[in-house]
Amino acid sequence: MEKILDSRDFLRLLEEVLKSGKGITFMAKGDSMSPFIRHGDNITVRPLDRPLRVGDVVLVRSAGGGALVHRVVSVRHGTLVTRGDASGVNDPSCRLEDVLGRVVRVEGKGYNFHLDFPYGYLIARWFGFLKHSGVVVWTCRFFINLLRLR
Numbered sequence: 001m002e003k004i005l006d007s008r009d010f011l012r013l014l015e016e017v018l019k020s021g022k023g024i025t026f027m028a029k030g031d032s033m034s035p036f037i038r039h040g041d042n043i044t045v046r047p048l049d050r051p052l053r054v055g056d057v058v059l060v061r062s063a064g065g066g067a068l069v070h071r072v073v074s075v076r077h078g079t080l081v082t083r084g085d086a087s088g089v090n091d092p093s094c095r096l097e098d099v100l101g102r103v104v105r106v107e108g109k110g111y112n113f114h115l116d117f118p119y120g121y122l123i124a125r126w127f128g129f130l131k132h133s134g135v136v137v138w139t140c141r142f143f144i145n146l147l148r149l150r
Helices: 007-019 118-132 137-147
Strands: 024-027 042-046 057-061 067-076 079-083 099-108 111-114
Touching (some): 007 024, 007 042, 007 057, 024 099, 057 079
Antiparallel strands (some): 042 099, 057 067, 067 079, 099 111
């Protein structure tokens, strides 16, 4: 049975599961991380098991009381800045305590992409570089689709 939660209830569920040390898989909503994570993809988030790095994709408690999944673009002095891959504008900075977990897997129609493996991190990092250095989005989509695990 599928149940749809409002954003605050969903945030509470995410916090409870991740604080218990377990991972959680849920369906991505929206296109802010497109084309890397598309609307309807299933993403798996696990609690942080290492310090955050630029290029990591994280689940963050947003200022509006919900949660969002965006890429880390800066980590400094107990704060971080994130940005959606489809956006040219950084999110407001947040505290490291607002990070609920790190995305470790993206599953969509016909692909299963693991970010836990060293090459997965490098591909995700390269994708972020390509996207924000002005390379055409379709080129990035082609690159990612070639490298996604089936």
